[in-house]
Amino acid sequence: MSGRLVLGGAPLGQPGDVGPRLRRAMAEADVLAVEDTRRLHRLAQDLEVTLSGRVVTFHESVERARLPGLLAALADGAMVLLLTDAGMPSVSDPGYTLVRAAIEAGVEVTSVPGPSAVTTALAVSGLPCDRFCFEGFLPRKAGERRTRLAALADERRTMVFFESPHRLADALVDAASAFGGERAGAVCRELTKTHEEIRRGPLAELAVWAAEGVRGEITLVVAGAVPAPVELGAAELAAEVAAEEAAGASRKDAIRAVVVRTGLPRRTVYAAVVGSRPLRDKPPLESP
Numbered sequence: 499m500s501g502r503l504v505l506g507g508a509p510l511g512q513p514g515d516v517g518p519r520l521r522r523a524m525a526e527a528d529v530l531a532v533e534d535t536r537r538l539h540r541l542a543q544d545l546e547v548t549l550s551g552r553v554v555t556f557h558e559s560v561e562r563a564r565l566p567g568l569l570a571a572l573a574d575g576a577m578v579l580l581l582t583d584a585g586m587p588s589v590s591d592p593g594y595t596l597v598r599a600a601i602e603a604g605v606e607v608t609s610v611p612g613p614s615a616v617t618t619a620l621a622v623s624g625l626p627c628d629r630f631c632f633e634g635f636l637p638r639k640a641g642e643r644r645t646r647l648a649a650l651a652d653e654r655r656t657m658v659f660f661e662s663p664h665r666l667a668d669a670l671v672d673a674a675s676a677f678g679g680e681r682a683g684a685v686c687r688e689l690t691k692t693h694e695e696i697r698r699g700p701l702a703e704l705a706v707w708a709a710e711g712v713r714g715e716i717t718l719v720v721a722g723a724v725p726a727p728v729e730l731g732a733a734e735l736a737a738e739v740a741a742e743e744a745a746g747a748s749r750k751d752a753i754r755a756v757v758v759r760t761g762l763p764r765r766t767v768y769a770a771v772v773g774s775r776p777l778r779d780k781p782p783l784e785s786p
Contacts, residue, residue, distance in 0.1 A: 499570060499607075499612065500573060500575065500603075500604060500605050500606065501528070501571065501572040501573070501574065501575045501576040501577055501578060501580050501594065501605065501775065502572070502577050502578070502601045502605070502606045502607075502608065503580065503597070503606070503607045503608070503640075503687065504523055504527070504535070504577060504578065504579045504580065504608055504609065504610060505571060505580050505586060505587045505588070505593065505607070505608070505609040506523055506579050506580065506581045506587070506599070506609070506610045506612065506715055507520065507585060507609070507610060507611050507612020507613055507614070507765055508520075508522050508541070508583065508584050508585060508612060508613075509541070509584065509612065509613055509689045509690070510584045510585060510613045510618065510689050510715075510733070511584070511688065511689065511690040511691030511692075511694075511732070512613055512635075512690045512691070513541060513544035513545055515558045515611065515612070515613055515632050515647040515690065516541075516545055516576045517610075519610045519757060520610045520612060520709045520729060521545055521547050521575075521613065521747040523540075523579050524542060524545070524546060524547045524549060524579065524581075524609050525547050525549070525550065526550070526551075526726055527551040527577050527578065527579035528551045528552070528571065528576035528577050528578065528783045529551050529552050529553075529554065529568065529571050529576050529577070529578045529579070530549065530551050530552070530553045530554070530573075530578075530579050530581065531554050531555075531564065531568060531578060531579070531580045531581070531590060531592035532554075532556060532562070532581045532582075533555075533556060533557045533581070533583045533591065533597070534555075534583055535553055535555060536551065536556070536711050538581060546560070547734070551577075551579070552783045554567070554568075556568075556592055557592055558591075558592055559729065559741070561592050561595055561596070564596075565596060565599050568596060569599055569600070569605075569637050572600060572603070572605045573589075573603070573605075580592075580593055582688050584613070584615065584715070585612070585613055585614050585615050585616075586609070586611070586612065586614055587750070589614065589616065590635060590660050590720045591634075594654070597718065598714055600694055601685065604613045613690070614719070615633050615660070615686075615689055615715070616658050616684075618659060618689050618717075619658060619684070619686040619689060619717035619718075620656065620658055620689070620719055621777050622684075622686060622689075622696055623656075623684035623696070623705045623719035624698055624700065625656045625682060625684060625719055625721045626656050626721070626722070627656065627713065628721075629654075629655045629656070630655050630656040630657070630658060631649070631655045631656075631657055631658070632658045633646075633651065633655075633657055633658065633659050634659070634660060634697045635659070635660045635661065636659055636661060636665075636669055637660075639667065639670070639782040640668065641709065642715050643668075643672055644672050644675070647672055647673055647675075647676035647677070647699070648676050650677075650722050651676050651677055651678070651723065653722055653723060654722040654723050654724075656719060656720070656721055657719070657720045658717065658719050658720075659717070659718040659720070660716070660717060661716045661717075661718050661720075662666075662716065663687075663712045663713050663714060663716055666685070666708045666712050666716055666718070667705060667708040668711070670683075670685075670701055670704050670705035670718075671716045672700050673705075673718075673720060674700075674701040674702045677701060677720065677723070678701070679701055679702030679703075680698055680700045680701075680702070681700065681701050681720060681723075682699070682700060682720075682721040683698070683699070683700075683704050683705075683718065683719060683721065684696060684697065684711070684718070684719040685697045685704055685708065685716060685717075685718055686716070686719065687712060687713075687715070687716055688714040688715055689715070689717065689773055691714070692717075693714065699721070703764075708786065718761070724761075726775045731770075732769070732770035732773055732774070733770075733774065735747060735750060735756060735766070735767050735770035735771070736771050736773075736774030738756045738759070738768075738772075739752045739758075742753075742755050742756065748775075749771075753767050753768060753771065762776060763780075770771070
């Protein structure tokens with residue numbers, strides 16, 4: 499009978515963030531695959547949980563070597579709990595290879611959700627949260643990092659990165675160069691821990707601050723690009739709206755689509771449509 503792979507969300511810093519389901523999973527798991535055994539035993543001690551299952555290491559350097567043994571345990575009906583040092587497994591942490599292998603083997607994969615540095619940093623950054631993208635760790639080599647950032651220069655969604663403390667200053671300098679020094683950002687350090695710090699400001703200012711040295715776990719949040727308004731005349735704007743209407747959009751939706759595409763104020767697009775032909779030739783418009 500096939501077992502079950504459970505992905506456990508470990509606390510970012512405060513053991514009290516762990517709910518009863520993860521405590522129970524830790525106590526009942528047949529196998530605990532963990533990034534750091536010392537952290538596991540420290541967490542179990544803090545939570546007053548007695549571990550009865552077999553504990554195996556599961557970090558980047560042994561991830562693939564551990565797959566056969568873990569898959570065999572799952573095939574024998576074991577419950578395997580996967581825990582990384584903090585947050586959800588496989589999100590810039592070990593786990594993806596095991597999840598894929600378990601799925602391909604027909605094993606049930608579920609989770610006990612918990613904290614995530616990505617959404618926690620996004621929420622406290624003060625930057626737009628309605629749409630965002632997670633870019634993981636930036637490349638370690640300076641040239642590759644600059645190339646990656648340059649490719650993201652026009653990304654409109656808020657961006658979230660992980661970064662090591664000793665590379666943060668260089669990463670911020672490169673981000674300021676790629677995105678502009680005035681682009682807003684937030685450096686979230688030691689989230690939920692005793693020395694938590696959220697430093698917000700333009701990227702150029704954050705780079706100067708980071709040059710003095712930063713310690714701890716870092717999550718970097720950067721505002722998305724603001725599209726430059728497209729320079730179109732009134733006749734061209736009216737033609738854009740007409741094309742949207744011809745494709746089946748209502749007048750209101752057509753105007754909205756052109757506003758989004760051009761970055762121009764709605765009243766500008768509206769005025770262009772109103773003035774595009776005599777009033778008797780077109781139906782009434784809603785006010786902007």
